[in-house]
Amino acid sequence: MTLRSLPTLALAATLLSASGCDDDQTTSVNDTADTSADTTADTSSADAAPGPDTSPEPDTNTGCEKVPFVPVAQDAGPFLGAFMYVAQSTLDTPVDTLAFELIGDNGGATAAGAYELTDAPYESCGNCVVLRLACDGELSNCNKALLATSGTLEITEFGESGGKFSGTLTDAILREVSIAPDNKSVLVDKGEVRCLDTYTFEATVQ
Numbered sequence: 001m002t003l004r005s006l007p008t009l010a011l012a013a014t015l016l017s018a019s020g021c022d023d024d025q026t027t028s029v030n031d032t033a034d035t036s037a038d039t040t041a042d043t044s045s046a047d048a049a050p051g052p053d054t055s056p057e058p059d060t061n062t063g064c065e066k067v068p069f070v071p072v073a074q075d076a077g078p079f080l081g082a083f084m085y086v087a088q089s090t091l092d093t094p095v096d097t098l099a100f101e102l103i104g105d106n107g108g109a110t111a112a113g114a115y116e117l118t119d120a121p122y123e124s125c126g127n128c129v130v131l132r133l134a135c136d137g138e139l140s141n142c143n144k145a146l147l148a149t150s151g152t153l154e155i156t157e158f159g160e161s162g163g164k165f166s167g168t169l170t171d172a173i174l175r176e177v178s179i180a181p182d183n184k185s186v187l188v189d190k191g192e193v194r195c196l197d198t199y200t201f202e203a204t205v206q
Contacts, residue, residue, distance in 0.1 A: 064173055064193035069098050069131070076165040077206035081105065085165060085203060086139075094134040094143070098199070100153065100169075101128040112158045112167075119149040122177060122185035127153055131174050131194065146174035146194055147185060159205050166202035171195075 071087035078084075085100040102108040108126030109115050115127050122128060129148035135141065151172030157164040176191025 064195040066195045069196060069199055074201060074203040076203040093137045097132045097135055097139055099130045109155055112155045114152055114154045117148045117151045117153060122147055122179055123183040129172060145177055145179055147177045148172045148174045161205050163205050164202060165205050169196060169199040
């Protein structure tokens with residue numbers, strides 16, 4: 001199956017299992033992505049125009065690489081008691097995905113506001129920001145997963161179905177993790193670290 005823009009919100013269904021990095025990640029509300037995409041699906045604020053230079057730029061203060069994420073498709077909506085946002089970097093393969101997995105039961109966002117990201121592990125984070133690298137056409141079998149351990153997620157619009165989910169992620173530091181089948185994560189020793197200074201998002205809620 002060829003890669004498609006993100007779907008109506010079977011949204012997390014396969015990006016859940018799609019989180020699949022090389023270390024046997026599982027599908028759960030804390031492991032999201034989308035693969036049941038419909039080529040006619042809404043790709044809110046998707047812009048295929050060339051983006052900024054994405055070559056890594058070292059950050060001498062944090063030891064991470066500044067690599068901007070430029071989405072060509074975005075989608076958002078409720079799933080299994082959580083709220084998911086997923087963006088993809090290309091409609092080709094390999095593809096990188098950026099997911100916000102907002103788990104209300106873990107203290108995650110349920111309304112507009114500014115939320116500080118913490119270094120909570122994947123199995124217990126409330127506002128989980130996960131960057132998955134080099135995924136296949138099903139947004140699965142990704143090469144790596146990086147979990148945000150700090151930063152600010154500011155949600156300016158948290159709409160109902162048909163409304164907007166928008167805001168900005170700033171000063172995020174994402175560290176490579178290994179996620180086990182039970183969703184427990186551990187930092188990878190000498191793993192990759194990336195910084196996202198500013199990432200602006202906007203998607204139509206499914």
